[in-house]
Amino acid sequence: MLKAIRYTLAAICLAASVGCLALWWRSMNVRFEAFGAIPVSPQPLCVTISRGQLSASFIPPGKVTHWRYESYPLDSRLPPPRLWPPRLEIYEGGFSIPLWLPSALSGAFGAVAIVRIKRFxxxxxxxxxxxxxxxxxxxxxx
Incomplete structure (x- = not known):
């Protein structure tokens, strides 16, 4: 039973790792944005994925009343965003992380889940x- 749970956890972590890598690859040409209200905060949340970077921040209340999603191609003539190359940053009202970080962490967690503790x-x-x-x-x- 524990073996099945370990392998299931490893498979889920591998899928999450591959999903983050695919999203990283796609975000080099397309910008993804999601806006909406969350139940734990009076301020709406904005999640942006662009150029290998995942950013989440709160926006002023009243501008967004329901969840919406937008995606549009990046114009190569525009300058790169303020966070380039992607790096980990925590600022007032939000944070920004490179997409390879959750991919590497979920891959490492999957590797730990596969290894047996009793007999190595x-x-x-x-x-x-x-x-x-x-x-x-x-x-x-x-």
Whole structure:
């Protein structure tokens, strides 16, 4: 039973990692924005994904009354955004993270979920080293 739970967790983490990488690749040419009110805050939330960066911040109340989603192609003639290259930043009312960070973290969490705690075999060590090497290579490539 625990083996099935471990493998399910690893598969979910791998899917999340691949999804973040696909979103990172797509965000180089398209800007995604979602606006809307959330129940835990009186201020609406704005989530933006653009050029490999995920940004979330609160916007003044009254401008957005319901959730909406917009996407449009990026114009290569425009200057890059204020956060380029993508980096981790926390500012007043929001935060911004590069999309490779959640991808690497979910991949690492999936690798930890696969490794058995009680008996550590050579196969487990090779799988773990392969996943860590792939994650480090992904970070270097991005």
């Amino acid at each position: 075999s050579l196969r487990s060590a090779l799988v773990g080293m392969s996943v860590v090497a792939a994650l480090l290579g992904m970070i270097v490539a991005l």
